[in-house]
Amino acid sequence: MSPFVVMRKRIAFLFLCVSVFLIVLIIRLGYVQLAQGMQLSQKADDTHFRGVPVAPKRGNIEDRNGNILAMSVSTETVYALPAEVRASGKVTEITQKLSELLQMPATEVQTKITKRSALEYVKKKVTPEVATQIRSLELPGIGVTEDSQRYYPNGPLAAHIIGFAGIDNQGLEGIELTRDAQMKGIQGAVLSEFAANGIPLPEAQQMYLEPKQGNTIRLTIDKNIQAFAERELQKLMSGQGTNMNGQVPKSASILVMKPSTGEMLALATAPTFDPNKYQEFDASARRNIAIQNGYEPGSTFKVITLAAALEEKKISPTEGFFDPGFYTVLGKNVRCWKAGGHGSQTFMQVAENSCNPGFIEMGQRLGMDKFYQYLTAFGFGQKTGIEMSGEAFGILANKKKATALDLATMSIGQTNNVTAIQLLTAVSTVANGGTLMKPQLVKEIVGPSGKVVEPFEEQPVRRVIGEDTSKLEREILEAVVTNGTGRRAFLPGYRVAGKTGTAQKVANGAYIQGEYVASFVSFAPANDPKLAILTVIDGVPFYGGAVAGPPVQAVMLDSLKYLGIKQDLNAPLTPSKPMPGLEFAPIKKAATVPSVLGLPLADAQKVLTQAGFNVMTEGAGQNILDQIPTADVQVEAGSTVLLYLGNEAGAPTMAQWWEDEDEDVEAIKMLQGRTPLVEP
Structure with missing residues (x-):
């Protein structure tokens, strides 16, 4: 091969190598510039820009x-x-x-x-x-x-x-x-x-x-209804609650729900704390006991026993029942709260009188399997899913080990442990037509532009009882307030349903004598419930109706007025069976709260006084920064408006609203000589 040919081959090979190198370089430069350009530019900016x-x-x-x-x-x-x-x-x-x-x-x-x-x-x-x-x-x-x-x-x-x-x-x-x-x-x-x-x-x-x-x-919370609830808790915790006689409970909760949707309108707990200064409060004050603590519900749980018995057609409201003062199960007598019993009565009267033997009979007729079926269906022993951390499950007796005696005590609200949110959710199921709704605290999420980015959606969990059962039980629970043990929740001109409850507290496996968890659950109007309210008061020596009924009554009345729910012309003005020492003052007419925001204190007081309202203040300063109830809402005439005071750079620090009561309700007389297992 001639030297010329060899030289040409070498030049061609060199040219090929250079071309391949240039092609690879161009591809690499293109990749770096197009595919990695943004990333490398960001790294450069991170290096040069701080x-x-x-x-x-x-x-x-x-x-x-x-x-x-x-x-x-x-x-x-x-x-x-x-x-x-x-x-x-x-x-x-x-x-x-x-x-x-x-x-x-x-x-x-x-x-x-x-x-x-x-x-x-x-x-x-x-x-x-x-x-x-x-x-x-x-x-x-x-x-x-x-x-x-x-x-x-x-x-x-x-x-x-x-x-x-x-x-x-x-x-x-x-x-x-x-x-x-x-x-x-x-x-x-x-x-x-x-x-x-x-x-x-x-x-x-x-x-x-x-x-x-x-x-x-x-x-979902309504600021005004929340304030109504916290006002009543403040009275309880200061010993000024009706029938408290200066005694202060260990803790208390008031919950308000919209039964048809599961929306929480108020969830108030005491003791409480100021989130602006949360470090200054003990961790126990920050505990949400309505969500995280369990208790034996007592007679308020009879709402659930009654619902199951009616749904399974184990009883009829007109069916007769005889209460001798006790119910014998496995050789043990479970007493009625009334000495000597209630005698002959219908199952409607069993509910009105909160008769323990009558409700035990309902549980026995249901049987263990059906009773537990309804416990689960109503959501007991499981979290409700409310958007709060640390929610408790509650505690149910082990079904495999439960006896007929356990079934008897469970039927009247003892043995099992529930949370306040579980019980209110279950009672709201009875009130709304029979569908268990997930309780919710968030109504919607709104973006910075004001546009709703996540709207509210109702979350039904399951159908528990039928519409007919719900309607019948609402009528029975209305009779409990009109004729029976729930008369402390009675509101003249409104159809109110409810149930009182008291359970003795348990310590070291035994009941503590003379110390109770008092509770009251109510919803109204009974024929079309808009509100369901539960009050739970821990550590009082009184029965549920005496101390837990008045707060429910006060919050219910103010909330119905505030929401513009008018009185029912067909509703009674007095209970059919007046309770000794319990009188019902006529409800005043509704009045519209005027706006006093931004006014000097003296001018604001003058405006509210002329409109027929009382005035209380919180904070320091001479200008009105906020008010509860807010402007243009209707509440009972003569109510109290709370004004938050401050200067231009100031701010209020409290949000309780106190209202004077016109009536002094006497406590239910304590039974002498014995401590009952369960009180209504």
């Missing part, structure tokens, strides 16, 4: 009508860029000045501003005055950025539902925790261009990435 985070405004928490229950207010945070501080050579000078202004130990300040990190927060939530002074000093590497702080304008109102957020605006309890992801928003930043040594470049570029505000959580 940012100071700008916190987003956390979304509000509102009640069902848009009243703000939790909000974020602007505040300031002092930060340091340690590399710039060190390069300035003024570490000692900067430390001294910051220590004086921030009232922090100098050693702590110096550690923060010289730490080996790109950015370090020196102190959060500083006052505007301090922030202005630090800005004016123009200290190298030290800056002030906008931040936000959680604020609860109504203080303790609905505290157990709302929960609270920490110093970094992270949800820690309640809705603040369960809906943290939707409310926290997206962080922004102020970006500046830096050299590799961490020093800002001369005439450096700056970029501002705007933070995105979080969504607003609108609750």
Whole structure:
């Protein structure tokens, strides 16, 4: 082969290699530029641009009508860029000045501003005055950025539902925790261009990435109904509740539900706390006992026994029954709460009288399997799914080990352990036509633009009893209030259904003598229930109707008036069997609450007084920041309006509404000489 041919082959091979190299290079450059361009550009920006985070405004928490229950207010945070501080050579000078202004130990300040990190927060939530002074000093590497702080304008109102957020605006309890992801928003930043040594470049570029505000959580809770409930709890916990005679219970809860949808209109618990100062309260005050604590329900559970017996047609309301004062099961006598018993009566009267032997007979006719079937169907022994952390399951007796005697005591509300939310949800099932609804606290989620991004949806769980059974039991429970043991929930001109209950407390496997959990459950109007209310009071020496009935009656009356539910012309004005010492004052006419927001205190008092309302105030200052009830709602004439006082930069701290009672109801006389197993 000639040298010329060999040379041409070598040149061709070299050309081929160069071409392949160039093709690979072009493909690689194209891949880097097109496929990885954004990512590499971001890495370059991360290297050259360093940012100071700008916190987003956390979304509000509102009640069902848009009243703000939790909000974020602007505040300031002092930060340091340690590399710039060190390069300035003024570490000692900067430390001294910051220590004086921030009232922090100098050693702590110096550690923060010289730490080996790109950015370090020196102190959060500083006052505007301090922030202005630090800005004016123009200290190298030290800056002030906008931040936000959680604020609860109504203080303790609905505290157990709302929960609270920490110093970094992270949800820690309640809705603040369960809906943290939707409310926290997206962080922004102020970006500046830096050299590799961490020093800002001369005439450096700056970029501002705007933070995105979080969504607003609108609750099912009604601020006014919540305030009605908390007002009554405050009376109980101060010993001023009806028939309390100065005695203070260990704890108490009032829950209000809309039976048809499962929406919670109020969920109040005492003791309570102020989420603005949650660190100052014992952890026990922050416990939501209506969700997390169980108790033996006593006679309020008879609503469930009655529903099962009616649905299975084991009894008829007109069927006769004889109560000798006890019911014998496996050689043991389970007493009636009334000495000597109720004698001959119908099963309608068994319900009206809360007759223990009559309800035990219902349980025995149902049998163990059917009884447990309805326990499960009504949701006992399982979580309701309400949006609160730490919900308890309740405790049911082991079916495999349960005896006929256990069935007897379970039929009258003992042995088993339930939560308040379980019982109210079950009773609401009876009230709404027979469908178990999941209790809900969130009505909808609203975006920063005001558009609803997640609407409310009812969540039926299962059909438990039929419409006919529900209608019949509503009539029976209405008779309990009109004719029987539930007369303390009676409201003239309204059809009210209800059931009282008392269970002795258990300790070390035995009942404590003279200490009870008193409760009362009620719904109205009985023919078309709009509200279902449960009161549970722990640790009182009185029976349920005496102490738990009046709070239910007060909350029910104010709520019906507030919601504009008119009196029924066919409803009785007095119970058919008046209770000794219990008188019913006529209900006053409804009156519309005027708006006094923004007025000076003196002017607001004058407006409300002329409209026929009493006035109470909370907070300090001379301007009206808020009022409960809110403007343009109707409540009973002569009620009390609570005004929150403050100056332009001030804020109220409490949200209880007290109202004087016109009647003094005497307690049910304690039975002498014995302690009954169960009281109505």
